[in-house]
Structure formats: structure tokens, C-alpha cells
Amino acid sequence: MTWVFDHLGLLGDLTVTHVYLSVLPVVIGLIIAIPLGWAASRWRPARAILLTVSGLLYTIPSLALIVILPALISTKTLDPVNVIITLTVYTIALLVRSIADALSSVPPTIVAAATAIGYRPLKRFVGVEFPLAIPVVVAGLRVAMVSNISLVSVGALIGIAGYGQLFTNGFQLQFVTEIVTGIVATLVLALIADLVLQLIGRLVTPWTRVGR
Amino acid sequence: MNLLTSWLFDPANWSGSTGVPARLVEHLWYTALALVIAVVIGFPLGAMVGHTKRGGFVLVGAANVLRALPTVGVLTLVVLLAGIGLIPPIAALTLLAIPPIMAGAYAGIGAVEPVVVDAARGVGMTEREILFQVEIPNAMPLIFGGVRSAALQVVATATIAAYVGLGGFGRYVFDGLALHDYPQMAGGAILVAVLAVLVELVLTGVQRLVVSPGLRPVRTSGGIQR
Amino acid sequence: MIEFQAVTKRFDDGTVAVDELNLTVDPGRITVFVGPSGCGKTTSLRMINRMIDATSGAILVDGKDVRQSDPPLLRRGIGYVIQQAGLFPHRTVLDNVATVPVLAGWSRAKARKRAAELLETVGLPATMAGRYPAQLSGGQQQRVGVARALAVDPPVLLMDEPFSAVDPVVREDLQNELLRLQGELDKTIVFVTHDIDEAIKLGDKVAVFRTGGILAQYDKPSELLARPADDFVSNFVGRDRGYRALGFLTASGLTVGEIASVQLGDTAGDARRKLSDGWIVVVDERRHPCGWLSADRLSGVDENATVDADLVMSGGSLYDTEHGSLRSALDSALSSPSAHGVAVNGGGELVGSITADEVLRALAAARTSGEVPQ
Numbered sequence: 001m002t003w004v005f006d007h008l009g010l011l012g013d014l015t016v017t018h019v020y021l022s023v024l025p026v027v028i029g030l031i032i033a034i035p036l037g038w039a040a041s042r043w044r045p046a047r048a049i050l051l052t053v054s055g056l057l058y059t060i061p062s063l064a065l066i067v068i069l070p071a072l073i074s075t076k077t078l079d080p081v082n083v084i085i086t087l088t089v090y091t092i093a094l095l096v097r098s099i100a101d102a103l104s105s106v107p108p109t110i111v112a113a114a115t116a117i118g119y120r121p122l123k124r125f126v127g128v129e130f131p132l133a134i135p136v137v138v139a140g141l142r143v144a145m146v147s148n149i150s151l152v153s154v155g156a157l158i159g160i161a162g163y164g165q166l167f168t169n170g171f172q173l174q175f176v177t178e179i180v181t182g183i184v185a186t187l188v189l190a191l192i193a194d195l196v197l198q199l200i201g202r203l204v205t206p207w208t209r210v211g212r
Numbered sequence: 213m214n215l216l217t218s219w220l221f222d223p224a225n226w227s228g229s230t231g232v233p234a235r236l237v238e239h240l241w242y243t244a245l246a247l248v249i250a251v252v253i254g255f256p257l258g259a260m261v262g263h264t265k266r267g268g269f270v271l272v273g274a275a276n277v278l279r280a281l282p283t284v285g286v287l288t289l290v291v292l293l294a295g296i297g298l299i300p301p302i303a304a305l306t307l308l309a310i311p312p313i314m315a316g317a318y319a320g321i322g323a324v325e326p327v328v329v330d331a332a333r334g335v336g337m338t339e340r341e342i343l344f345q346v347e348i349p350n351a352m353p354l355i356f357g358g359v360r361s362a363a364l365q366v367v368a369t370a371t372i373a374a375y376v377g378l379g380g381f382g383r384y385v386f387d388g389l390a391l392h393d394y395p396q397m398a399g400g401a402i403l404v405a406v407l408a409v410l411v412e413l414v415l416t417g418v419q420r421l422v423v424s425p426g427l428r429p430v431r432t433s434g435g436i437q438r
Numbered sequence: 439m440i441e442f443q444a445v446t447k448r449f450d451d452g453t454v455a456v457d458e459l460n461l462t463v464d465p466g467r468i469t470v471f472v473g474p475s476g477c478g479k480t481t482s483l484r485m486i487n488r489m490i491d492a493t494s495g496a497i498l499v500d501g502k503d504v505r506q507s508d509p510p511l512l513r514r515g516i517g518y519v520i521q522q523a524g525l526f527p528h529r530t531v532l533d534n535v536a537t538v539p540v541l542a543g544w545s546r547a548k549a550r551k552r553a554a555e556l557l558e559t560v561g562l563p564a565t566m567a568g569r570y571p572a573q574l575s576g577g578q579q580q581r582v583g584v585a586r587a588l589a590v591d592p593p594v595l596l597m598d599e600p601f602s603a604v605d606p607v608v609r610e611d612l613q614n615e616l617l618r619l620q621g622e623l624d625k626t627i628v629f630v631t632h633d634i635d636e637a638i639k640l641g642d643k644v645a646v647f648r649t650g651g652i653l654a655q656y657d658k659p660s661e662l663l664a665r666p667a668d669d670f671v672s673n674f675v676g677r678d679r680g681y682r683a684l685g686f687l688t689a690s691g692l693t694v695g696e697i698a699s700v701q702l703g704d705t706a707g708d709a710r711r712k713l714s715d716g717w718i719v720v721v722d723e724r725r726h727p728c729g730w731l732s733a734d735r736l737s738g739v740d741e742n743a744t745v746d747a748d749l750v751m752s753g754g755s756l757y758d759t760e761h762g763s764l765r766s767a768l769d770s771a772l773s774s775p776s777a778h779g780v781a782v783n784g785g786g787e788l789v790g791s792i793t794a795d796e797v798l799r800a801l802a803a804a805r806t807s808g809e810v811p812q
Contacts, residue, residue, distance in 0.1 A: 055412075056409065059364060059405075059408050059409050059412045060405045060408060060409070061367070061368030061369070061371065061401075061404050061405060061408055062368070063368070063369075063371050063372075063385070063401070063404070064368070064371070064400075064401035064402070064404045064405040064408075065401075065405070067385060067397050067398055067400075067401035068216065068398055068401050068402065068405070070394075071215040071216045071394070071398055072216075077394065107524075109520060109521065109522055109524040110524050110525075110526060110527070112489065112520065112524060113518070113520055113523075113524030113525070113526075114526070115489060115513070116487060116489055116513055116518035116520070116524075116596075117513060117514065117518060117537060117538050117541070117586070117587075118510040118511065118512075118513035118514030118515075118538065118541055118542075119510065119541065120510045123541075128526055128528075131528045132526075132527065132528055146276075146279055146280050147279075149280065150279075150280060150281070150282050150283065153282040153283075153284050153285065154283070154284055154369070154372065156284060157284060157372060157375050157386070158385070158389055159389075163282065163285075164282070164284055166285075167282070167284045167285045167287075167288045167289075168284075168288070170288060170292075171288035171291065171292070171376075174292055175292075176289065176292050176293070179285055179288050179289045179292065180289065182282065182285050183281065183282055183285040183286070183289065186280065186281075186282040186285060187277065187280050187281065190280035191280065194276075194280075205528065206570075207527055207528045207529070207530075207570040207572070210569070210570045210572055210573050
């Protein structure tokens, strides 16, 4: 424990980096995935293409993509941008399917009712279809968030900052406390992120919690 | 593109004990071992909770904690506690594989229609017969989905075994990193990516074989309201 | 007014849903489209607000071809009620009803005020306003659906099998409610159903469609029952059409007979002395009938025992002499345990008895006078 208190500054820095590297991709990914998921739910050919491509992207291991990216987009090998792009790609791959499925599962009678009372397509999406898809989208975001938090640690193996550094450093110094601290910190961060997402999800969907 | 392919297409890297075929065998060996252990541990737990409908809350909670567990942290910790060898990466990969397998079995069996189970009980099946002849076959899509997702994660993550001195495709990534040999790093990464895609394709094929045709999603034609 | 002019709808797969439909919907009336599934009734309805576009022909609403209107604007001016209400699960009851006014550019406060008024109009308590649709029963949801459709007071209301997903008792309530509302609002209503009884009950005019989207007959319900255009219509209208047609004949010529009665609280002795053909009607203090007593029922009962609810046998349906039809008169006679139907006045007070023979006599009179076709 003394080690932890002696290194609060370091832990703070690593926390900031870890949060930044795992949260930013979720935000960017969500923004990109919404229109893609919408397109996939609307047109059958778009659905086939988008879901195949995202399935494939999701299959590619993150560590591999972080390593390959510099050759593809001419970034430096250890640039954090590689991590952000990789995790954004994962987030999109995951969310496009959830959003498409969630939008497709909005009952057709409700969409028909919205059309029949005079909604135009864009307003209908914003006012009716997307709000009803939120619970599924939030479930997708939670999976993406937790997996991003653990993937950032993997990046430490090839020199990316974050809690992963506690593992590589502890390993080299044969120092158990540092590794355990890293594991606990990762778990706590994942837990907090998950709770925050759940809370946001509940706040924006009050209608899902009413009993009869 | 030369950066990505120069090492990969060099015939010198495709033979011997450090060549691609040898590393492939090592990579698949770690993957298979961790998966088998994870199935042996995770499947009965998930199936039991799914069948009895008791302890679902605890199981889901445990699966979520395991999911959030950083694999690299577990790996390095076990090395410090148990020493270098096969145990640390297999332990880390097994912990990675258990949550999806367990959750798949639990969700799959828990989601079998109560009327189906009721009917099975009604025709006089024992609890064991209900589980093996009705629930597991009906839950196969989700059970197999869990195994498939576990297999993909393990194949991808088996790369880290090389970080603690073992083989597998990860060897090229970490050797390349240490030697500032980017083409070797990239070659290793591409091999892992290709392997993951192949595993996914093979498992998709296997899923067709193990899931009853009666459970495949039905595409209703012309069912869309006009 | 809504006018279909040679309207045909052919879907991409070649099926003809509606075939050369010519039909004029009377303003301020309820017009019901009825027919088996696949007869094009729903397609015809949905072409009015351009949820579906016709392949050829024209549909005029108030003399204007609907194809000249922007679909969303057209739809905001036409109320629409669908099966299971189609309420937005993420909005409260009040905001569901306020949806169209807000779309039309009203301020939220004004839209909500209007919505609150409408909830009252359709018979929902104000306490429901803050609830979500999932917290309502099927019948309540459907009332909200009607309120939502009425929100900007559109002259035309389209109703697509609105009551088919609720149980029979609630359905009857909703049907009566719709007739009551229509009595106040005088909307032009087009109502789709596959239930011929619902069509006959609600429709001022009924359009019977046959498979393939062909209009088989378009007439008043009484005409449909009395003079079906062909075998399809007569089959669709059903085996009991002769009996149901009685529902459209007023019972004004019917002679109401004497009836013996005793009040709750009188003694069994009184009842026994007044029996007529072995039967007597029991009424409450307001003279509303509450059932029958028979000689059998009274045998062995002490002379001084009071006639109470436990002793009374339940009776059949009542025949209202001021509003009832021949059908309700006949039904009261057939459903009564004594073979005498119980006739009441508009206020529900006992006025006399009616027999099946008397109903048939009145029917014969109506036939000779030409009110009923031979």
C-alpha cells in the first residue's frame, strides 16, 4: 500500500491516459456508427455490406491492427493515434450491428403510426426510432467500453501508456504490488465506466422502468 | 506496402523451429488448451445455473468481473507467482475465455421456451434428460456463439504468450519490437489477423453442423407489411 | 368528402390489391370498409393518406387530389388510428396526444393543454396523463390512440382495425364510445374491419370488398342485410342476416302486454297471489326489473318471507320500448325464462311484456307495408 501512496502522481497520470485512450474511441465510434446503423437498418444491400465488413474488422485482433496501422496510414509506430483509431474501429464494428438490430426491432406499427401522423423520415428517426433503440445501444456501448478499457492495457506490451505500464514495469522489476495495483485500477475503472453508462442509459429512458 | 510484406514473403521465415509453420502450431496449441479448460470449467457452471434458474445474478456478476480483468495483468502476475512456463499464458487465456462460454451456456439454456421444457417434463423426461436432450440442443446457437467468441478472443490474445518467453505468432511481434524490425512485427501481426479470420470462418462452418436445422433463423419471405 | 376514382393498386410482385375502385365517402359519416383478409380494404384506407400510393386512378380529399399534397403535411391533417393504438412507448400519454400539434408547430404548452382536454373527451381520467403506454390496459391505449388522432381536430379520421386487438367486452365499450364521440364531432370517418358485426354496428355505410380488391357492394347496413348484391356478400354477411336485419326495424308497431310484478321487500305470499301463468317479475323500488319468480321457485317458501335478491331468478335481456328494435324485442322474449320478454321505458322502468308471437306479427305487418323485402 505504501507503494501506491508514494506513486499517486504516476497513477493519476496513467488514469488520465487510460481514460482518454478508452473513452474517446467510444464517443467517436458512436457518432460514426449511428448513421451507419441507420443505413443498415433501412436498406438491405447496405446492411449486408456493413455487417460483413464490421464482422471482419471485429475479427482482426486489436494488437495486430495497432501494429499494422502505421504502415497503412503513415503514423509513427508508438503514436497513441494508432490506439485511438484501432479502438474506434472496434467500437464502430460492434455498434453498427447493435444499432441496426435495435432500429429494425422498433415495432413496425409504431413506425407506421409516426409516418401516418405526419413525421418526415429524419424527424421520425430522431424523435421516435432512435429513442426506442437507446436501451440496445447502451448495452452495446457498455460492451465496447469495458473491452476498450482492457484492450488499452494490451497496448502497453508495445509501449502504449496507460495502466498496462504497471504490468510491464512490474513484470520487469518482479514487483507484484505494482501489477496487483494495475489489475485493481483497471477493474475499478471498468466498473465506474459501466455504472456511468448504465446511469446515463436509465436517465434518458425513463419509460423502460414503469411497471403496469 | 513493402513494409508489411517484405518479411512475410521471405521464404527464409517459413521453415525451421522459428518458422511460420512451427509458430502456427504453437499458437494453435495455446489456443486449444485454454479453450478446452475454459469449456470444462465454464460450460457446466453456465448450464447448471441456466437449468436451475438459480444463481443467475451471481453468475452474470462474476462473468462481468472476469471480462473486465486485464489479461496482461493476469499474465504478468502469474509469471511472478508461478514462474515462467506454460501455466501463466494458459491461465490468463482461460480466464479470458470463461466469461463468454459461461454466459452463452447460461443465456442459451435459460432462454429455452418454458413450454418446451414443460412439455419435456410432461412426457416423463428426467431432469438430466431434459438438460441433455432438450435444453442443450435448443440452446446450441447461443452455446456455440459463446465458444466462438471465446475462441476468437483467445486466438487474438495468444499473441501475448510471447511476451513472457513462449512462442506463437506473438514471437515475431515482440522480437521485431526489440530489434526495431518493423517488417517482422507487421508480419506477425498480419499472421495473427489472417489466423483469426480463418478461425472465424471455420467456426461458422462448424456451427452449421452442430446446430439443428430447425433452430436456424427463418427468413420469412414477403412477410413485410406493405 | 373523400372520392376514389378508378383507383388501382398493383404491388411490385404483381398482386392487384385494389382493382378499379370507385367510391364516394359521405362527409360527416362513418364509412366502414369490410372484407376477408387480402381484399384490399386496408390498402384502400392507406392510400387516402398516402401511406401507400395508388398505381393508377385518383383519390380526392375535399376535391383535391392527394398526390398534389406533400405526404407529411397531408397526414398531419388526417387523423389515423391503428390496431394496438401504435402509441410511442417512450412518451407519456399526454405527450403522445400532443405529438401532432407539436409537429404542426404549436408550442409545447399549448399542445399539452389541448392534449389534456382530449383525454377528457375520450373518457380518460387526468391522472393517466403522466403515465407511459405500457402502464395502460389495451382499451385505455386505444382511447389514447383516438385522442392522438383528434389532436389537431382533423375533419377526416382513418381507423385501421382499431379495436381488433382488445377483448369483446372492451371492444363493445370502445364501439359505443366511438358512436358517442361521432355524435358530438361529426367527423368523416373511414373505418376498416374484418368483423361484419362491427361494420354493421358502426357504419352509416358499409363497403364490402372481396379478395382481389374488388368492391362487392357499397350500401347502408340495413340494405346490405336485406338485399345482398350477390352470393359472396350474402355469405360474408352471414347465416343470421335475417335475424340481424330485425335490428334495423323499429318496434313502434309492437303491442306491449300486461305483466304481473312484485317489489323487492314484499312477502312471498303477495308474489304467490299475483302469479300470472306461473311467473311474476320482481322490480326494485325504482320499478327497474331485477328478475323473475316462478311458482316452482316459491313452493315451500314461508308465506311471510320477504322477496330478496337471493330468491329472485335472473332474467333475460330487456326490451326498451322507446329505442329498441324488433331484434331486441325478439331477443328479450327468447331469452326470458318465462317466454315473456320484459319491456321497459327509456328510463328503465317496467312497462309490460312482449312475446315472440307478437314480434312475428309485427314483422308480418312490416312486410305487407313494404318496409321489409319479401
